[in-house]
Amino acid sequence: MTNAPARRFRLGGLRLTAADGETLVDALARRGLPRVVRSVRYHRPRAPFCGTGDCAGCLVRLNGRPNVRACRHPIEEGDRIEGSNGWPSAAVDLLGAVDVLFPHGIDTLRGFRRPAFATRLYHRVIRRLAGYSAAPDGAAAAGLRAPARELTADVVVVGGGVAGSAAAARLAAAGRSTVVVDRRFAPAAVAGANSIPAAQVTFLPPPAAGRDVPFELLGFAEPAQGLRLRSRAVVVATGGYDASLLFGGNDRPGVMAAELALRLAADGRRPPFAHPVIVGGGSRAGALLERLGRSVVAVVAPGEIAPEVAARASALEVPLYPRSLVLEAAGRRRVHTLRLRGRGDGPAFSISCDAVLLAHRRLPVVQLFFQAGAAMAWRGDPGAYYPHLSADGATTVPGLFAAGTVAGADGPAAAESGLRAAEAVLAGAPPGPAPSAPPPPADAGPLEGYYRELLREPRHGKWIACPCEDVLADEVETAHARGYQGIEVIKRYTALGTGVCQGRYCLPDALLLLAILEGRPPPAVGYITQRPPVVPTPLGALASLPPATAPEVVA
Amino acid sequence: MTFARDRYRTVIVGAGIVGLFTAHHLARAGAGPILVVDRGFLSSGSSGRNGGGVRQQWETRSTVRLARESVVAYRRFGREYGYNIWFRQGGYLFLADTEAEMARLRTVHDLVRSEGLDSRLVAPDAIGRWLDGIAPGTVAGGSYLATDGTLYPFPALWGLYEADRALGVEVALGVDVTGIGVDDGRVRRVTTASGTVATESVVNAAGGWSAELSARAGLVAPNTATRHEILATEPMKPFLDPMVVRVRDGLYFSQTMRGELVGGITVPHPPGTARGMPTSPRFLTEMARAMVGLLPRLGALNVMRAWSGFYDDTPDGLPVIGADPRLPGFFHANGFGGHGFMLAPAATRRVAAAVLDSPVDLDPAEFSLGRFLAPGATPRAERLQLG
Numbered sequence: 015m016t017n018a019p020a021r022r023f024r025l026g027g028l029r030l031t032a033a034d035g036e037t038l039v040d041a042l043a044r045r046g047l048p049r050v051v052r053s054v055r056y057h058r059p060r061a062p063f064c065g066t067g068d069c070a071g072c073l074v075r076l077n078g079r080p081n082v083r084a085c086r087h088p089i090e091e092g093d094r095i096e097g098s099n100g101w102p103s104a105a106v107d108l109l110g111a112v113d114v115l116f117p118h119g120i121d122t123l124r125g126f127r128r129p130a131f132a133t134r135l136y137h138r139v140i141r142r143l144a145g146y147s148a149a150p151d152g153a154a155a156a157g158l159r160a161p162a163r164e165l166t167a168d169v170v171v172v173g174g175g176v177a178g179s180a181a182a183a184r185l186a187a188a189g190r191s192t193v194v195v196d197r198r199f200a201p202a203a204v205a206g207a208n209s210i211p212a213a214q215v216t217f218l219p220p221p222a223a224g225r226d227v228p229f230e231l232l233g234f235a236e237p238a239q240g241l242r243l244r245s246r247a248v249v250v251a252t253g254g255y256d257a258s259l260l261f262g263g264n265d266r267p268g269v270m271a272a273e274l275a276l277r278l279a280a281d282g283r284r285p286p287f288a289h290p291v292i293v294g295g296g297s298r299a300g301a302l303l304e305r306l307g308r309s310v311v312a313v314v315a316p317g318e319i320a321p322e323v324a325a326r327a328s329a330l331e332v333p334l335y336p337r338s339l340v341l342e343a344a345g346r347r348r349v350h351t352l353r354l355r356g357r358g359d360g361p362a363f364s365i366s367c368d369a370v371l372l373a374h375r376r377l378p379v380v381q382l383f384f385q386a387g388a389a390m391a392w393r394g395d396p397g398a399y400y401p402h403l404s405a406d407g408a409t410t411v412p413g414l415f416a417a418g419t420v421a422g423a424d425g426p427a428a429a430e431s432g433l434r435a436a437e438a439v440l441a442g443a444p445p446g447p448a449p450s451a452p453p454p455p456a457d458a459g460p461l462e463g464y465y466r467e468l469l470r471e472p473r474h475g476k477w478i479a480c481p482c483e484d485v486l487a488d489e490v491e492t493a494h495a496r497g498y499q500g501i502e503v504i505k506r507y508t509a510l511g512t513g514v515c516q517g518r519y520c521l522p523d524a525l526l527l528l529a530i531l532e533g534r535p536p537p538a539v540g541y542i543t544q545r546p547p548v549v550p551t552p553l554g555a556l557a558s559l560p561p562a563t564a565p566e567v568v569a
Numbered sequence: 570m571t572f573a574r575d576r577y578r579t580v581i582v583g584a585g586i587v588g589l590f591t592a593h594h595l596a597r598a599g600a601g602p603i604l605v606v607d608r609g610f611l612s613s614g615s616s617g618r619n620g621g622g623v624r625q626q627w628e629t630r631s632t633v634r635l636a637r638e639s640v641v642a643y644r645r646f647g648r649e650y651g652y653n654i655w656f657r658q659g660g661y662l663f664l665a666d667t668e669a670e671m672a673r674l675r676t677v678h679d680l681v682r683s684e685g686l687d688s689r690l691v692a693p694d695a696i697g698r699w700l701d702g703i704a705p706g707t708v709a710g711g712s713y714l715a716t717d718g719t720l721y722p723f724p725a726l727w728g729l730y731e732a733d734r735a736l737g738v739e740v741a742l743g744v745d746v747t748g749i750g751v752d753d754g755r756v757r758r759v760t761t762a763s764g765t766v767a768t769e770s771v772v773n774a775a776g777g778w779s780a781e782l783s784a785r786a787g788l789v790a791p792n793t794a795t796r797h798e799i800l801a802t803e804p805m806k807p808f809l810d811p812m813v814v815r816v817r818d819g820l821y822f823s824q825t826m827r828g829e830l831v832g833g834i835t836v837p838h839p840p841g842t843a844r845g846m847p848t849s850p851r852f853l854t855e856m857a858r859a860m861v862g863l864l865p866r867l868g869a870l871n872v873m874r875a876w877s878g879f880y881d882d883t884p885d886g887l888p889v890i891g892a893d894p895r896l897p898g899f900f901h902a903n904g905f906g907g908h909g910f911m912l913a914p915a916a917t918r919r920v921a922a923a924v925l926d927s928p929v930d931l932d933p934a935e936f937s938l939g940r941f942l943a944p945g946a947t948p949r950a951e952r953l954q955l956g
Contacts (some may be wrong), residue, residue, distance in 0.1 A: 079869040080805045123724055127647035137657050141807045145828030149808035150869035152702050158869055219850055232850055506612050506723045514803055514873060545874040546848050550803050554868025556857035
């Protein structure tokens with residue numbers, strides 16, 4: 015703790031304080047599980063899920079600005095914060111009755127068509143249910159206005175984690191002007207490189223052929239400063255994220271990604287849970303176990319549990335449940351029970367807990383590669399696309415390189431991967447060859463068998479296939495049953511993947527679900543076009559960028 | 570995939586709103602068997618990429634009438650086709666920046682009123698009623714029609730797709746038409762990547778790809794595909810009822826039932842479909858500047874995603890509807906210039922009538938492809954190619 019005075023802020027009618035530099039989520043987490051938002055259709059209570067600003071679990075209205083990620087906003091003195099989508103408040107929301115009254119969901123596709131005279135009433139009601147915060151007010155926009163930042167460099171490194179930092183340090187040491195864009199507020203400095211903290215590149219168009227500086231990236235720095243970065247080469251080291259999992263009540267407050275749990279329990283802080291269950295059996299689960307120790311009530315895994323994780327759990331006397339189907343997280347305002355069944359018709363059982371920490375699958379953040387037009391390759395394990403890379407980390411796009419998790423290099427291999435990408439940039443490595451057709455038969459990965467078993471189970475509670483838009487797994491199945499095929503059509507039919515996380519948390523499981531329903535491997539089901547921006551970007555930031563001087567070149 | 574038959578009375582190319590509606594009118598008239606083919610998936614073309622606006626304010630009388638009839642059809646859509654398209658009549662608000670633009674809107678206003686629609690002219694200081702927080706001094710006035718509105722394009726496709734199939738229409742998706750076979754001076758066959766079928770009539774409802782398809786029948790068509798971009802913001806609570814359209818630069822946006830603002834602005838792109846459907850940095854920044862310039866408070870709102878699609882434009886801004894005078898059996902239902910959804914229910918009735926050789930209540934001088942075949946440039950008839 016610093017000696018800086020606590021910052022006073024208001025959340026609805028509450029007067030609260032935060033430590034210097036503390037975000038709203040961290041400040042609230044000291045008092046319990048933050049619940050500041052209701053879901054868009056059913057007004058289900060929600061709590062933060064990701065801790066990285068990607069999910070819709072902590073959207074608030076901050077000083078008149080809508081949909082601010084509470085996990086990415088350091089509290090300032092006098093902040094006025096309102097929760098989202100609750101009436102009268104997110105904490106006490108009478109519209110939450112919709113969730114209870116319609117246990118199987120409401121059908122906005124085929125319902126509300128009759129009688130004709132009720133049309134206007136239906137429109138009013140459905141419009142009121144939807145949306146997160148109220149529209150912005152003028153003062154909010156005026157307060158955000160900031161001069162845009164335009165930089166030109168030899169290399170832009172997107173992501174300042176282990177791999178990105180290693181790449182940037184090597185490039186800077188070799189005398190290349192290097193910009194590192196990092197979404198963290200206080201990343202470690204990279205010697206010789208120009209670091210832009212609290213910033214994200216959200217649009218990486220294909221490079222303009224024939225231009226001396228072919229890359230032009232758009233993005234923003236928190237809260238709303240426009241960024242335009244031009245470079246000769248780009249190294250993308252955007253890392254990974256913890257995937258979601260489909261089960262009843264998988265959106266309940268207390269179900270969260272490992273990333274958020276690690277953050278809330280960092281530096282000896284007391285997290286807003288006392289009896290968590292860890293889902294997952296790999297190194298990510300091991301990291302959680304290490305951090306949370308004996309408070310963990312169980313480690314459950316869809317598949318096997320790695321021997322080193324099992325050994326650590328035994329030492330801590332934490333029970334292990336490998337090869338378990340997660341059926342339901344029960345608890346309306348907060349999860350209190352996790353219901354499970356052993357795979358292969360094992361016995362059903364329940365675990366009392368106050369948090370479910372998802373650490374079963376870590377996926378790469380690869381949207382920028384899709385945007386840039388790089389050839390991608392499917393990997394059944396973990397069930398994701400990766401850029402198709404040459405031996406030295408070059409993508410099929412000239413001047414675009416990958417490092418770290420997005421290059422398949424995790425843990426100790428990450429730094430080495432960053433160095434390799436830097437060497438490739440320095441050597442002017444050519445783009446990798448396009449993948450040789452046809453690709454090997456696609457592998458649906460280890461979770462496919464898991465989901466096959468799970469789908470045979472009776473369902474309790476809503477299975478939220480897309481939390482941002484409150485789309486149920488049943489709706490995906492209905493669309494399939496009515497003859498619609500392929501993820502692109504299912505997306506448009508159900509609205510799955512069209513919310514603020516842009517499909518990050520729903521697409522991986524939806525692909526598996528559809529692969530099973532349609533009887534073909536995930537790549538044949540398709541993939542949602544990764545549309546820019548990667549992360550929702552303030553209009554004010556984009557508007558502040560002066561018109562580009564170079565003529566538009568269409569790739 | 571293969572086809573259920575080797576002979577169809579009519580083959581419709583394009584399973585967008587125009588193709589599916591045309592098939593529906595034909596099937597209801599008992600004019601089967603009908604095959605609809607599309608190279609993509611359902612909603613992959615412009616019918617799945619538009620902003621959902623439906624307006625009746627136009628510069629040409631015939632277009633006002635087609636649009637007015639379409640509005641009636643969309644009001645009934647949910648009860649007839651089983652899907653709720655959430656057609657919300659929140660109005661269309663056109664904005665003029667200059668007196669000259671205002672004069673244009675007055676002409677539109679007079680025409681629209683003469684067709685019995687309650688269009689209203691709006692003084693600059695009254696615009697804030699719809700557009701709370703508008704930057705002062707940005708507009709010279711506007712026009713407003715309360716019965717215009719917005720709808721969800723996707724469920725319209727699902728509803729028609731299912732209704733068509735229930736009437737026996739065969740819809741083949743992911744099938745590319747590679748040729749139109751002509752013998753003895755009329756259409757006889759359609760060749761696709763999945764095989765050849767015999768037919769008497771082909772309807773070109775290929776949207777942005779209509780000129781390409783005409784060429785496969787050996788016909789030159791004046792249509793050009795132009796890429797237009799569009800974006801959606803994050804959802805928020807309702808605050809904007811009408812679709813807002815600015816005459817000067819084609820800026821338009823409306824708020825959907827889910828709370829997102831969806832809209833675009835005209836940014837020049839080279840014509841043709843060959844370059845695909847990417848998003849440009851120029852669009853994102855120009856659109857952001859235009860939105861924030863008009864309504865500064867939108868600066869605090871996040872844009873969630875952007876995409877693009879094709880307008881199927883004609884030289885005079887009017888669609889091409891009816892028989893091609895050069896090739897018996899070849900019919901046009903294209904050239905809607907980004908307004909296929911607005912006009913489809915009414916326009917496709919005329920397409921179906923043409924295929925059935927029934928009387929068509931449209932002036933061929935306005936809508937037949939023949940109007941482009943006479944020597945001399947075609948004057949621009951409908952210039953309100955916005956929103």
